[in-house]
Amino acid sequence: MNDYKTHDYEGLIAETISMKSSNGDEINAYLAKPLTEGNFPIVVLIHHLPGWDELYKEFTRKFAHHGYIAICPDLYHREGNGSPDDVAAEVRSNGGVSDKQVIEDILGASDYAKNLSNSNGKVGLFGTCSGGRHGFLIGCSTDNFDAIVECWGGNVVMDDASITEKQPISPHTLTESLSSPLLGLFGNDDVSPTPEQVDEHENLLKENDKDYVFHRYDGAGHGFMYYQTPLYRQQQSLDAWEKVFNFFHEKLRS
């Protein structure tokens, strides 16, 4: 966790920036970074299906407050501009964004942050909901990341009926290729992913001897860290945030 004392100077800058996806497209991102001296690890945030919204900008600033360069690209940038929930509704109406494009955008965000002068070069991924799924998928599709936090990533285990042109592969089938330590956080009352799907996800990680830790909370379902929704569960959320920061501290600052 953040080990600052009350007499320490604190400062951060948080702003919208323009960055290049690895496919060359210019998209927007929200960047937050400490103003203090130092070499900081990077966290790339993968926003959830409801969009590039206020919650994810708060999460981005939260990581900066804890001493990370945090960057959250707008994965829906190409769909148009408007209020985040209206843009997300349009994305949903169009069947979501493609996995390929998300991977390219996240790689672009990672490269942007690595090129900042106060980066230590280590990069973690943090995603919830569809972003949790994307985090795991990216960890299996690239070797660019040093730690991944997957929060309640549904459709990591996809059935054949869920496969689409935009989501052509069930991420769990790629487990053998996972290239990064993984922290998974799940609620046992969730229906996507169900506890049985989390079991299958975990069994594959075990079989492939991957470096992972899963925490599965009773009394919590999907989105239990979303304080602005009825899904919020205070105690489970506080514990989960502590685990996130401890995990990133261990993997990105050593």
Next chain:
Amino acid sequence: MCTMISEKADVKGSGKKTTNWIPLDSCDIYYDHSTYVDCEHSITLSFKNEMNPIDSRITVEITPESAKDIINKINAALEKGNHIS
């Protein structure tokens, strides 16, 4: 993750934004975690005009029970209306 359970209806109608009415030609209907209403999952009806599919949206979020009740009441109103038309 959130569901991708989404349906789309063709609509010929209009809806009221803050002060004025606009034409609507489509409605996205989806079942997902609620944004505001106090229940785990909700039905969202997001009406729009395809010419301006983001800013034109008029959206309501209701519980699944409310959605079923509205379906029944719409059918009842349609049936009564058929008797007088």
